[in-house]
Amino acid sequence: xENRFKNWQRPVIENMKPTKYGWMVSHVENFTMGEKTDIGxxxxxxANHGIIIEDFVQIGSHCSxxxxxTIDDKKGTVTLKKxxxxxxxxxxxxxxxxxxxxxxxxHSFVNKDIPANxxxxxxxxxxxxxxxxx
Numbered sequence: 001x002e003n004r005f006k007n008w009q010r011p012v013i014e015n016m017k018p019t020k021y022g023w024m025v026s027h028v029e030n031f032t033m034g035e036k037t038d039i040g041x042x043x044x045x046x047a048n049h050g051i052i053i054e055d056f057v058q059i060g061s062h063c064s065x066x067x068x069x070t071i072d073d074k075k076g077t078v079t080l081k082k083x084x085x086x087x088x089x090x091x092x093x094x095x096x097x098x099x100x101x102x103x104x105x106x107h108s109f110v111n112k113d114i115p116a117n118x119x120x121x122x123x124x125x126x127x128x129x130x131x132x133x134x
Contacts, residue, residue, distance in 0.1 A: 005036035005038075005056070008035070008036045010033070010035075013025055013028055013031065013033070014028065015027070015028045015029075019039075021039060021040075021041060022040075022041030022042060023039045023040065023041060023042065023043040023044070023045070023059075024043075024044060024045070025045040025046075025047055025051075026044075026045070026046050026047060026048065027046065027047040027048045027067075028047065029047075030047040030048065030049065030050045030051065030067070031045065031047040031050075031051050031053075032050075032051070032052045032053065033053045034053055034054040034055035034056070034057065034082070035055045035056075036055055036056050037053055037055070037056065037057045037058070037059075038057070038058045038059070039053075039059045040059055040060045040061030040062065040063065040088065041061045041062075042061050042062045043059055043060075043061060043062065043063040043064070043065070044063075044064050044065070045064075045065045046064075046065065046066045046067055046068060047067055048067050048068040048075070049067035049068055049075045049076055049077055049094065050067055050076075050077035050078070051065055051067055051077070051078050051080075052077060052078070052079045052080070053080045054079075054080060054081050054082040054083075054084075054100075055082050055083070056082055056083040057080045057081075057082070057083065057084055057085070057086075058084075058085040058086065059080070059085075059086045060086055060087050060088030060089070060090065060106065061088050061089075062088055062089045063086055063088065063089065063090050063091070063092070064090075064091045064092070065078055065080075065091075065092045066078070066091070066092065066093055066094055067094050067095075068094055069093060069094050074093065074094045074095065075094050075095070076094040076095025076096075077095065078092055078093075078094065078095070078096050078097070079096075079097040079098070080092075080097075080098050081097065081098060081099050081100040081101075081102075081116065082100045082101075083100060083101045084098045084099065084100065084101065084102045084103070084104070085102075085103045085104065086098070086104045087103075087104055087105045087106030087107070087108060087121070088106045088107070089106055089107045090104050090105075090106065090107060090108040090109070090110065090125075091108070091109050091110065092104075092110045093109075093110060093111040096110055096111065096112065096113055096114070097113045097114070098110065098113075098114045099113075099114055099115045099116030099117065099118070100116040100117070101116055101117045101131060102114050102115065102116060102117060102118050102119070102120065102131070103118075103119045103120070103131070104120055104121060104125060105119070105120070105121025105122070105125075105128075106121070107121075107123075108120070108121045108122055108123065108124075108125040109122075109123040109124050109125060110124070110125040111124050111125075112124065112125075114127065115127070117130060117131045118130055118131060119131060
């Protein structure tokens, strides 16, 4: 993992402006990003009520991470724990925590907490199996 992030540099993050990597954050004042994260192009992060991304998190391209949903009036901080991975085109809803080392499969809809050290995917995302030796 260290080689992958050997030349990592924290991007400049401005409200509703794409980073040099092509992802953006609304309400950047409520956004916390750890070290050596990797967020794919075209990902949108709505941090109205808080988004916390810990170290070594990987988010695929075209993902959406929401701390607010105007459709059902849900709101809450989203926490992506250390070394979790979110597959491309996935959606994370308000109030969700994804556990350390967990993997979310591509095109998943995550509307409930996912524990540490598991693989989960689907609509809605469900735990499929544990990750051994995490």
